[in-house]
Every structure is written in structure tokens, then in C-alpha cells.
Amino acid sequence: MKSALSMEPIEQQDLPPVKREGYKVSIWQKIWDSIVARIFLVVMSVLFLIPLYWMVATALKSNEEMSVTPPTFIPQSWLWENFVKAVTIIPFGTFFLNSLLITALTVIGTVVSNLIVAYGFSCIQWKGRDQLFYLVLITLFVPFPIALIPQFDLFAWLGWVNTYLPLIVPHFLASAFSTFLLRQFLLQIPQDMLDAARVDGASEWRILWTIVAPTARPALATVAIFAAIGAWNDFMGPLIYLQDESLQTLSIGLQMFRSTHDIQFNLLMAASVLIILPIMVLFFAFQRFFIKGITVGSFR
Amino acid sequence: MQAVKKAGLTRRERMNIVKGLLFISPWAIGFIAFVLFPLVYSLVISLFRYSGMQAPVWLGLQNYQRMFTDPLVGTSTFNTFFYTILAVPIGLVVALLLAIAMNRPVREAPLYRTLLYLPSLVPAFTIAFIFIVLVNPQFGIVSQFLGLFGVPATNYLGDPTSAKWVIIMLAQLGAGNAALIFLAGMNGIPTTLYDAARIDGASKLQCFFRITLPLLSPTILFNLITAISGGLQVFTPAYIMTNGGPNNGTLFYMFYLYRNAFSYAQLGYASALAVALFLVGMVLSVVLYTVAQRFVNYEVGA
Numbered sequence: 001m002k003s004a005l006s007m008e009p010i011e012q013q014d015l016p017p018v019k020r021e022g023y024k025v026s027i028w029q030k031i032w033d034s035i036v037a038r039i040f041l042v043v044m045s046v047l048f049l050i051p052l053y054w055m056v057a058t059a060l061k062s063n064e065e066m067s068v069t070p071p072t073f074i075p076q077s078w079l080w081e082n083f084v085k086a087v088t089i090i091p092f093g094t095f096f097l098n099s100l101l102i103t104a105l106t107v108i109g110t111v112v113s114n115l116i117v118a119y120g121f122s123c124i125q126w127k128g129r130d131q132l133f134y135l136v137l138i139t140l141f142v143p144f145p146i147a148l149i150p151q152f153d154l155f156a157w158l159g160w161v162n163t164y165l166p167l168i169v170p171h172f173l174a175s176a177f178s179t180f181l182l183r184q185f186l187l188q189i190p191q192d193m194l195d196a197a198r199v200d201g202a203s204e205w206r207i208l209w210t211i212v213a214p215t216a217r218p219a220l221a222t223v224a225i226f227a228a229i230g231a232w233n234d235f236m237g238p239l240i241y242l243q244d245e246s247l248q249t250l251s252i253g254l255q256m257f258r259s260t261h262d263i264q265f266n267l268l269m270a271a272s273v274l275i276i277l278p279i280m281v282l283f284f285a286f287q288r289f290f291i292k293g294i295t296v297g298s299f300r
Numbered sequence: 301m302q303a304v305k306k307a308g309l310t311r312r313e314r315m316n317i318v319k320g321l322l323f324i325s326p327w328a329i330g331f332i333a334f335v336l337f338p339l340v341y342s343l344v345i346s347l348f349r350y351s352g353m354q355a356p357v358w359l360g361l362q363n364y365q366r367m368f369t370d371p372l373v374g375t376s377t378f379n380t381f382f383y384t385i386l387a388v389p390i391g392l393v394v395a396l397l398l399a400i401a402m403n404r405p406v407r408e409a410p411l412y413r414t415l416l417y418l419p420s421l422v423p424a425f426t427i428a429f430i431f432i433v434l435v436n437p438q439f440g441i442v443s444q445f446l447g448l449f450g451v452p453a454t455n456y457l458g459d460p461t462s463a464k465w466v467i468i469m470l471a472q473l474g475a476g477n478a479a480l481i482f483l484a485g486m487n488g489i490p491t492t493l494y495d496a497a498r499i500d501g502a503s504k505l506q507c508f509f510r511i512t513l514p515l516l517s518p519t520i521l522f523n524l525i526t527a528i529s530g531g532l533q534v535f536t537p538a539y540i541m542t543n544g545g546p547n548n549g550t551l552f553y554m555f556y557l558y559r560n561a562f563s564y565a566q567l568g569y570a571s572a573l574a575v576a577l578f579l580v581g582m583v584l585s586v587v588l589y590t591v592a593q594r595f596v597n598y599e600v601g602a
Contacts, residue, residue, distance in 0.1 A: 030405065033404055033405065034404050034405050034406050036404075037400075037401040037402075037404035037406050038406055040397070040401045041398070041401050041402065041406065041409075041412040041416075042412075044394075044398060044401075044412075044416060045412055045415040045416055048415065048416055048418070048419050048473060048476065049415060049418065049419075050434075050441065051419065051427065051430045051431065051434055051473065052418065052419065052422070052430075054430065054433060054434055054440075054441055055426075055430045055433070058433055058439070066439050067438070067439070068439075069438055069439070070444045070447070071438075071439045071440070071441065071444060073441075113326045113327075116323055116326060117323065117324050117326055117327040119323050120319075120320050120321075120322070120323025120324035121320075121323075121324060124316055124319050124320045124323065125316060126313070126316040126317045126319070126320035126321075127309070127313065127316075127317055128317070129320055132324070135331070136327065139331065139335055141525065141529065141582075141585050142335060142578075142582075143529055143532065143533065143577060143578050143581040143582070144533070145533060145554060145557060145574050145577055145578070146338055146339060146342050146574050146575065146577070146578040147334055147335070147338035148557075148558075148561065148574065149338075149341075149342060149345065149561050149567055149570055149571050149574060150337060150338035150341035150342055150345075151334060151338060152561075153341070153345075153352070153567070154333070154337070156352070170330065170333075170334060172326065173326045173327065173329050173330030173333070173334070174326045174327040174330055175330070179327060204319055204323070229421065232423070233423030233424070233425075235423065235424065235425045235536050236535070236536070240562060251423065251425050254425065254426070254429065255540075265432075265433050265436075265439070268429055268433075269429070269430070269433060272426045272429055272430065275423075275426060276421070276422055276423075276426060279421050279422075280418070280421065283417075283418075283421055287414070290417075291480065291484075294417075294477060294480045294481060294484075295480060295481055295483075295484035
């Protein structure tokens, strides 16, 4: 709007011509620039990765090594069997499959429902569409705790507590974030292409699945990945809705290490490594889709 | 035909409205079930004593009055504000600095981008467990490191204030996420603006404060609003690391709300707490958004 205003001082400042030579940055200046930036980035990267390193290092330590002060920075024991112990001391396999099931169904629900809704908000021209979309955007900022108790009562009334339905069904009803992200993408599809298909007699439903869905594959991948991570990492949902131990997910299952009297932190860390591993694999396999999802916030 | 003319819409336009509404109907159902209904239901329930089992008993505004006399509401509100006021600005500055550094001509920038983002992938409950180990006075690395500077080994989770600081520090591990958003915003700024400014003799600092910051302002506003909203809802780290202690030092508002709802079965009172949090959150967002309109630039002017 008024961004030009903020630049006015520079334009009006009629600086003496001598200063204009400063535009040519010397090679030393450039190197200095990148050195400061590099040092900062290296220090921060180390700081950010120490917690993850400490998790792996602790996971490999023996019980005796855990009680040594000062702690060893590099584990001396390299007890890989800690991982085996960690998955047998709690029903890790059951929790893993439960998390996997919830995550898979969440991804399917998120992709299908948000694609359909985003199509309605972008590829069909109808009166009131964009006004209604403002409502979607507003819900992005509605603090979620307000829904906590009403949702619980709703699901309790439906008899869904202690089942996976409260964790899965809402994802089949679209979400503001994913709809927003997909709509951004679908708006770029040329309307002419869709109109041509309509003239040929294709239904909207058919256009959605034969033309739009294949085109939107990268955006759908982004939505799918973020849905997967959200479901895998969800803590509050399983905490509130799941009671039976056989239904628990990994996020709650990890708590079982605390219920025993003295926590075996090396095993707890080993289990943590195993929980994070699938997400890390996903991240490294699909890095380019991540950037798209993260940077949605930079759209104006 | 006459009827159509009256409505001002052609048959085709009306068909499209029907089609459009059909396609967005999943969202509409979700909106009613998970936004509209909860708002109304919370407001209603907050006027009752309600345990979820017995029939609700009408209380009027008593739940709200109780909030003002409940010392734990005071404590948890203080804790939450303490956390938000520190964690949010620190987080924004860290993220902004990281983005600026990554925006420099550093060839291996993609590597840093990956490394700095990695902790954002780790779920809060896992980070919380890792931090229990990190700050443990016996086998943690924090005490050992600070020991180099003569600081005696301390149980940082054993003191109400330092426990809050641990959770504030823990939250900073998510800064990589916001940094990437800032970086994308910076990449969207045309380089010609910088070239022009440099020709006019603007210093680097001037460039930053007069070009980068103003043009990044919508992104900053977005990050600020989401960060504050997240800060007011902080829950998981305290639940796992300290269980609200010591001495209620990490009993955050959301945690107290959760306890009232699911441990004490006081759904009416918890709903009143939720309504209050909702109002505070919305008012903060609206105020921020309105105030920001003076500073935020939504277009790259030429």
C-alpha cells in the first residue's frame, strides 16, 4: 500500500556523489560478510543439534555410564541392544502400528477432503465464494482450546471416546491450513483448461480427479507430509481420547517409561530415536515439498 | 426466465453456486461441528456446574467470578504471560537473525537450512524428554558446560523461575521453522530495490531497516500472531517435564484448563477458562492486526 513511503527518505536524501562509490563492494567486504554469517550459522547449528546428539549419545550408554559424573560426551559403551530393550520393555510394536494406522487414515482424509474443498474454493466460479473463504482464513486464528471440551462432549455423546474416530474423522472434514495451501496452488491452473473440459461435457467431479488432482500432485504431497507429521506427533488428541493401553500411540506410550519407579533414561532416549526416525526419513526423502508447506506463511 | 431475471442470476450462475456449495460442504460441516458449535457450547456450558456425568446446574456468571478469586488462575496466567512475553520475542529475533545469515552469500546455506530445521520436526513431547536429560545436573550437558564458567551443578527444573526458562529455551528449537518463512519472504523482495538504494548511497543497515524490514512486515506479523497464539497455549513441555511444578511454577493456563476439564471433571469452570482464553487470544490478534496496519506493507511499491 504505502511501501513507497518507507523508502522516501532514501530517495529524497540527495546524497553527495562521493558516497555513491560505496556501491561497489570490495571482495574482502564480501568474504568478511560471509565469514560472520558462517560463524553465526555454524554456532547456531551446533546449538540446535546438541539436543538431538545428546539423545542419540544417551541412548547408547550403559546404566553404569549414565551414573558417571561428569557425563561422557562420546558414549563409551555403544550399547545397540538398548534399542532392542526399549522396544521390548514397552509394547512398542503395538504403539507403532496404532500410530501408523492413525497417521495413514489422517493423511487420506486430509488429502481427499481438502482437495475437494479447495476445488470448490478455486476452480468453480460462484457468487459469494471469496467472501466465504475469508471465514476459512479467520478460523486459522481461532485458538483451539475453545473447541477442546465441546468436541470431547460431542464425541462422548457419539460414543466415540476410546476409539480412533475422534482422531481421524475431523481430518475428513478439511482444515483451514491445508485448504488455504491447496487453493493457492489450484488458482494457478488456467481456467481455460477447465472450461474446455466443461464444454466437452465433463462433470466437475470428473475434472477434479482427471485434470486437477494430477496437476496438483506437488501441493498434495506437501499437504500429505504435514498431515502425516501432525498425526504422528499429536500428543493432546491421544492423551484425551484414548484410554485402553492397547489403543495407545507412541506419543503416549513413551510416558510408560515414567510410570516405573526410576526412569531408565538411556532406554527412553532409544525409544525417542525410534519415534523420530520415520519423520526424519520422510523429511530427507521429500525436502522440497517441505519448503513449500513451511513458507505458506510468507504469502501475503 | 422472468424469475431468473429477478434474482439477477442466470441459471448457470445458480448451478455454479449449488456446485460450489456441494464441493465445500465437508468444510462447512467441519466449521459447524468444530468451530461454531464449540463456541456456542462453551459459552453455554460455562454458565453451569457440569461434571459430564450429572445434569448441569445453572450458576450464571459464578464460574467467571470464581476465576478472579482462584489463586491458581492468577498463577497460571502469570506463568503463561511470563513464558509468552519472553519466548515469542526471543524466538522472532533468533529466527530473523538466522534468516539474515542464511540470506548472505554463503554457498553451503542449504545445509544450514536443513540442520536448523531438523529440531522443528521433533515432536514437543520428545523434545521435552530430551531436555529432562539435557538439564539433569548429573548426566546432562548443560550443567557440565556451565560448570566451565564456575556455575555449580543446579537442578534447573527444581526452581519455579528457572524451570520456566528451560521451557522458554526449549521452545527456541523451533526457530528454524520461522526462519525459513522469513527467508522465503526475503527472497520475494526484488533485488533491484537494494541496487537502487545502494546507488543512492544507503548503508547496509539502512537497507535493512528501510527495505528488508518494511517489506517483510506481513511475514513478521503472521509469525507474531501464530507465535503468540501458540505461546498462550503452551502445555506439553510442562506436562511432561515438571507436571506443572515445582510449586506450580510451570502450571500454565492451558495446563490448568486441562486439569479442570479432565482431572477435576469441572467442565463448566474449564469452559469459562477456555472462553476467557479465547477472548484474550482474539482481542490480542485483532489489536495486533489493527496496530500493525500502520507499519505493515502488503505490496512491493515501485
